[in-house]
Amino acid sequence: MRKYVLLFILTFILSFSVVADGCLYYFHGVNCEECGDTDEFISKLQNQDTEVTSFEVYKNRAYFHLLDDYFTAYNVPEESRGLPVVFAENSYFVGPEPIHNLIEEQIEEGNCPTTEVGDVVGVIGDKSPYNVLDTLGFGQVTGAALDDSFRPGMVALFLILLALLLIFKKEHEFIEKGSMFIGSVFLMYFLFSFGFFDYFNNMHITSFFTKTIGVIMILISVITIRGFFTTWNRWVQKVPKMIREGAELLKTYVKTSAGVIILGLLATLFTLAEMDDVFFILRSLLIDAGVSFAAVPLMLYYLVIIVAPLIVVIGVFHLVMIRIEEKSQTQGPHDVRRVNTWRKHQHKVLNVIVSTLMLVIGLMLLFM
Numbered sequence: 001m002r003k004y005v006l007l008f009i010l011t012f013i014l015s016f017s018v019v020a021d022g023c024l025y026y027f028h029g030v031n032c033e034e035c036g037d038t039d040e041f042i043s044k045l046q047n048q049d050t051e052v053t054s055f056e057v058y059k060n061r062a063y064f065h066l067l068d069d070y071f072t073a074y075n076v077p078e079e080s081r082g083l084p085v086v087f088a089e090n091s092y093f094v095g096p097e098p099i100h101n102l103i104e105e106q107i108e109e110g111n112c113p114t115t116e117v118g119d120v121v122g123v124i125g126d127k128s129p130y131n132v133l134d135t136l137g138f139g140q141v142t143g144a145a146l147d148d149s150f151r152p153g154m155v156a157l158f159l160i161l162l163a164l165l166l167i168f169k170k171e172h173e174f175i176e177k178g179s180m181f182i183g184s185v186f187l188m189y190f191l192f193s194f195g196f197f198d199y200f201n202n203m204h205i206t207s208f209f210t211k212t213i214g215v216i217m218i219l220i221s222v223i224t225i226r227g228f229f230t231t232w233n234r235w236v237q238k239v240p241k242m243i244r245e246g247a248e249l250l251k252t253y254v255k256t257s258a259g260v261i262i263l264g265l266l267a268t269l270f271t272l273a274e275m276d277d278v279f280f281i282l283r284s285l286l287i288d289a290g291v292s293f294a295a296v297p298l299m300l301y302y303l304v305i306i307v308a309p310l311i312v313v314i315g316v317f318h319l320v321m322i323r324i325e326e327k328s329q330t331q332g333p334h335d336v337r338r339v340n341t342w343r344k345h346q347h348k349v350l351n352v353i354v355s356t357l358m359l360v361i362g363l364m365l366l367f368m
Helices: 002-020 036-047 061-073 096-109 138-149 152-167 171-193 203-229 232-236 241-254 257-269 277-287 292-329 336-366
Strands: 023-028 051-056 085-087 091-094 121-124
Touching: 023 036, 023 061, 036 051, 036 096, 051 061, 061 277, 085 096, 091 096, 096 121, 138 277, 138 292, 152 171, 152 203, 152 241, 152 257, 152 292, 152 336, 171 257, 171 277, 171 292, 203 336, 241 257, 277 292, 292 336
Parallel strands: 023 051, 091 121
Antiparallel strands: 023 085, 085 091
């Protein structure tokens, strides 16, 4: 009896030793339709000490070109190429079903696949496109861009634009400077999409920045709302002189065209992380010189969707100002003083409404 137990234990150990000698290359893509279950299956093999090297090809163009080399070396027909795919020493398996059902038989061969092979055999099943450009539909790009337009980083930029509305009293000033701010945001994201400013693609930086902006906007909104219900000059005198002078200096600088543009560029720089996978897929295509031209229209469309909420702010402000002007003229067609007084009061009310919105969004930003 003891002999059979020892034999069983030895067989069990040797079986694991054989698996450990296996060597496979697994190519897949993020959000690949056919890859989900196979990713889990490959992960289990790796946990069993099988040597499986994984390559994600949708976001990493170097791995995409490596996969193309293996498809060519293994003489895989163009119509049979797809994801997920596993390469063994003298065989390949395309699609979830062949990988799940046949791959374990190849593990015992031991040698890693190379691009210098002789006769090979392959099994083809259902597959997803291996070129990510073939997977990016209009709906997928639009949905990802809409998600990104409401992520914490963009919410922080939205709050900064609302704060600019409080600074510029005249409609044409806000529309002009607000457009400059949006343009600088668009420009920074466009530069980032071509591979610049990788250092700032850091979630910790973005998280710290968005929380800081949330706190600052809460303070600004509270100050503005309180100033509406009390005499502004009397309340300002309670603020330390150094803080008052610093705030005025900052306000004076921000009101310039250069100040608004620099503000937009720097603020956007700290919001580059946490973008959707689709954005980074497009970014990898732009960085890859071979397909950059094809990806430019998609990226431009993506960025327009991202900044759309900022454009809406300017549009809504313009409509509100038209409404205020129309209402002010009805207060006294021949009484200029009364019209100006009513207009000034409505501007203060608008500032309170904007500040209340900033307060609510700022609080939400702290917990996003």
